[in-house]
Amino acid sequence: MVRTTSWIDVYPINESGLVRYNKLEIVNSGARVQLSKELSDYCTEQWTPKAAKGWKSSWLAFAENLKYSSDGEQTYVTIKLGAMPFFICDGIVKSIEEQKDFAPKQGYANSVSIGFPTATKDGKIMLQRRAPDVHCPNILIHEPCGYMASMNFAPRAECDLGKYAEDSRLFDLVGQLDYRKEEIAKTFSIPSELVSYELRQDFLAAGWITKEMYFSTTGRIDVNSIELKIPENQEIFFVPFEHLKDLIYNQGKLSQINANGYRPLDAREIPLIDETLIGLVWGYEKLTGEKLDVEDTIARLNHDGMNIKVYPASSDGLSNEYQFPTRF
Numbered sequence: 001m002v003r004t005t006s007w008i009d010v011y012p013i014n015e016s017g018l019v020r021y022n023k024l025e026i027v028n029s030g031a032r033v034q035l036s037k038e039l040s041d042y043c044t045e046q047w048t049p050k051a052a053k054g055w056k057s058s059w060l061a062f063a064e065n066l067k068y069s070s071d072g073e074q075t076y077v078t079i080k081l082g083a084m085p086f087f088i089c090d091g092i093v094k095s096i097e098e099q100k101d102f103a104p105k106q107g108y109a110n111s112v113s114i115g116f117p118t119a120t121k122d123g124k125i126m127l128q129r130r131a132p133d134v135h136c137p138n139i140l141i142h143e144p145c146g147y148m149a150s151m152n153f154a155p156r157a158e159c160d161l162g163k164y165a166e167d168s169r170l171f172d173l174v175g176q177l178d179y180r181k182e183e184i185a186k187t188f189s190i191p192s193e194l195v196s197y198e199l200r201q202d203f204l205a206a207g208w209i210t211k212e213m214y215f216s217t218t219g220r221i222d223v224n225s226i227e228l229k230i231p232e233n234q235e236i237f238f239v240p241f242e243h244l245k246d247l248i249y250n251q252g253k254l255s256q257i258n259a260n261g262y263r264p265l266d267a268r269e270i271p272l273i274d275e276t277l278i279g280l281v282w283g284y285e286k287l288t289g290e291k292l293d294v295e296d297t298i299a300r301l302n303h304d305g306m307n308i309k310v311y312p313a314s315s316d317g318l319s320n321e322y323q324f325p326t327r328f
Contacts, residue, residue: 003107006255007307008207008274011066011322012282013077024077024201028171031064031082033110034327038102043091050087057087058151058159061170062110063213066204067321068313075313079204082326083165084111086149092328093135093211104328108206108213114176115145116197116219117279118184119287124225124238127267127276139209139259140237141273142280143187144180148215152179173215174199184221189229194222202282207274213324214275218283237267241288244280248297251277252304278308 013024035043047057065080089111095103118126127140146152150164153175158164169175177197185192197219206213221228225238239247246268254271264270272280284292298308314320 003105003208005307006208006305007107007309008205008278010203010205010278010282010308010310012203012310012313013201023074024079026171026173027078027080028166028168029064029080029082030166031062031080031326032165033062033082033084033088035088036102036328038100039091039095039328042095042100042102043088046091046094047087050090056151056156056160057085058147058149058154059083059165059167059170060086060089060111060150061148062089063112063204063324064110064326065321065323068319070314070319081112081148081171083170085160086147089147089212096211104325106325107208108211110324110326111212112148112204113145113210113212113214113275114148114173114216115142115180115214115275115279116177116217117142117276117283117287118144118195118219118221119241120225120228120238121220121222122224122226123241123288125241125244125280125287126221126225127237127239127270127272129235129237130273139273140270140276142276144183145214145275146180146183148176152176173201177217181219184219187231187234188221188223190221190223196220196222198286203278205275205278207278209274216275216279216282218279218286237270239267241290243268244284244288245292247272248277248280248284248292249300252301252306255304255306 061081062084064082067078069076089109092109128143130139130141150170151159153169154164181195182192185195198217201215201217204215230236250268251272257271259271281297302308
């Protein structure tokens with residue numbers, strides 16, 4: 001059955017009171033995805049006109065396994081990542097959006113993005129409206145974020161070569177986050193040393209809007225919002241810390257709204273992409289310095305129409321392990 005509600009699956013790996021970990025390890029498992037003939041043909045069909053226009057099918061990291069473990073005193077999180085071509089991810093997401101019979105019933109592709117909600121020097125969160133001609137159009141999202149991809153470190157002309165599926169840089173959190181750091185500095189024409197991020201990740205998650213998986217942490221930009229030069233043709237919002245809780249709490253009811261053409265005057269009434277919503281909930285204290293009760297917030301959002309499920313690190317005193325599919 002196709003997942004149609006406003007759902008989000010969260011696997012916490014931070015210190016928000018739900019999970020406390022001492023070490024996060026990312027492992028290249030060497031896994032590759034396998035598709036049914038119908039889905040494979042569909043992905044190829046969707047990709048052919050894009051390839052003809054010069055698109056490149058960069059290699060993407062995808063989640064295969066997440067394991068919590070403990071030695072009695074310390075807790076560890078190990079995440080195994082494989083590699084898939086972008087054209088497969090692109091086709092899987094499209095098949096889910098079109099509710100094809102052969103689309104993965106989990107409701108998302110395992111491809112992993114990475115990024116961080118960013119706070120300015122004067123206490124505001126930067127959000128950007130997505131363009132109308134891209135995946136998840138017109139909704140608000142934090143920037144920078146994007147795939148853990150070979151295109152982030154390899155020349156575009158060759159980023160689809162097989163050797164990059166095994167390149168350690170594809171699975172390197174620091175390198176992939178540094179790429180996003182440089183991206184935001186370039187966007188606002190500021191030195192990259194003014195942008196920083198927390199390396200410790202808050203969670204691995206997936207949601208009904210993105211239809212993909214994502215890591216998230218938090219970042220800062222050591223510039224006041226009014227001093228940032230906004231690029232032409234980009235719609236940037238700076239939400240003050242004091243409005244952030246209202247923005248988060250409103251997302252339950254806003255999850256039922258189509259963002260296309262929806263333009264409220266109050267930024268607190270604007271729908272967020274699922275990735276940004278969960279990033280703000282888990283990263284709230286790091287961003288603002290104030291407390292936010294994560295469990296209570298999730299309960300409020302679910303009461304207002306969402307279906308957010310937080311997967312536990314342990315059950316009955318035993319550490320949990322979660323496997324994500326490699327066959328679709």
